[in-house]
Amino acid sequence: MNTPKKTFYEQEVERISREHGLPQHYYAYVRQSKAFMERHYGDKIELDKIASAAFMSRFHYIRVFQQVYGLTPRQYLRDLRIARAKELLKKGHSVTSVCFNVGYESLPTFSKVFKRGTGYSPKAYQDLNISNRE
Amino acid sequence: MIKIYVTSVPVQDQEKALQFYTEKLGFIKKTDVPVGEYRWLTLVSPNEQNGVELLLEPMAFTPAREYQKALKEAGIPWTSFMVDDLKKEYERLKALGVQFIMEPKEVGPTMIAVLDDTCGNNIQLAEML
Numbered sequence: 655m656n657t658p659k660k661t662f663y664e665q666e667v668e669r670i671s672r673e674h675g676l677p678q679h680y681y682a683y684v685r686q687s688k689a690f691m692e693r694h695y696g697d698k699i700e701l702d703k704i705a706s707a708a709f710m711s712r713f714h715y716i717r718v719f720q721q722v723y724g725l726t727p728r729q730y731l732r733d734l735r736i737a738r739a740k741e742l743l744k745k746g747h748s749v750t751s752v753c754f755n756v757g758y759e760s761l762p763t764f765s766k767v768f769k770r771g772t773g774y775s776p777k778a779y780q781d782l783n784i785s786n787r788e
Numbered sequence: 789m790i791k792i793y794v795t796s797v798p799v800q801d802q803e804k805a806l807q808f809y810t811e812k813l814g815f816i817k818k819t820d821v822p823v824g825e826y827r828w829l830t831l832v833s834p835n836e837q838n839g840v841e842l843l844l845e846p847m848a849f850t851p852a853r854e855y856q857k858a859l860k861e862a863g864i865p866w867t868s869f870m871v872d873d874l875k876k877e878y879e880r881l882k883a884l885g886v887q888f889i890m891e892p893k894e895v896g897p898t899m900i901a902v903l904d905d906t907c908g909n910n911i912q913l914a915e916m917l
Binding site: 660661662663664667671675676681684685722723773782783 | 895
C-alpha cells in the first residue's frame with residue numbers, strides 16, 4: 655500500500671523540528687516539570703526543587719523551559735493557577751477558599767494577580783459568570 | 789482595556805460549516821444574526837462560553853478564496869484549536885468520519901494533527917505535552 659504523500663506543511667514541520675529542535679531529553683525533562691506543576695499547583699512550589707528534578711541548574715532550567723513553552727516556569731504556574739481559580743469561582747467556591755486552593759498564601763496577592771490576568775477581581779469574575787450561567 | 793473577542797475561519801457554506809463545527813468538532817453556537825444574504829454566525833468552546841468567539845465567515849471576497857485554496861493545497865492549517873487529549877480526540881473524530889491530512893505527530897512540546905473541515909480549510913488540533 656502506498657503511503658500518502660506528505661503535505662508541504664508536514665514536511666516543513668518535520669524539517670524545522672529536525673534542524674532547529676532542542677535535544678529530545680530537554681523536552682522530556684521540562685515536560686516532567688510542567689506535569690509536576692499541574693499536580694502541585696495548590697502547594698508552595700520551589701523553583702530550585704523543580705529545576706533539580708529536571709537535572710538542571712535553576713538558570714538553565716528557566717532558559718530551557720522558556721525556549722520550549724515560550725513562558726517562564728513562574729509565568730506558566732501563574733497562568734495555571736488563574737485558570738484553576740476561574741473554574742472554582744464559576745462553581746461558586748468562596749474567593750478565600752479559591753485563593754488557598756490554587757496555592758496563594760495571601761488574598762491581596764491572589765486578587766492582584768487574578769485581576770492582572772483576567773481584567774476582573776475574583777469576586778467580579780464570579781458574579782459575572784454566576785449571573786450568566788453557562 | 790482592549791481584548792480579543794472574535795477570530796474567524798473563512799467558509800464556503802455557512803450552514804454546512806455550522807453543522808461540522810458543532811456536530812463534529814463540538815463547538816456551541818453563540819450568535820446568529822442575518823446580515824444581507826449571509827449571517828454573523830459565531831461559535832464558542834463549551835467550557836469558555838464567555839470567551840473568544842469563532843466567526844464562520846462567508847467567502848464573499850474572491851482574492852480570499854484564492855488564498856484559502858493555496859493554504860489548503862499546501863496542507864497549511866488556517867488556524868489551530870487546543871484539545872486536552874489529542875489521541876482521544878483524533879479517535880473520536882475519525883469515528884465520526886472526519887478526514888485527517890496529518891496524523892497525530894509529536895513536535896517539540898506539542899502533539900499536533902491536521903484535519904479537513906469540509907468547508908475549504910485545514911484545521912490543526914494541538915495538545916501541549
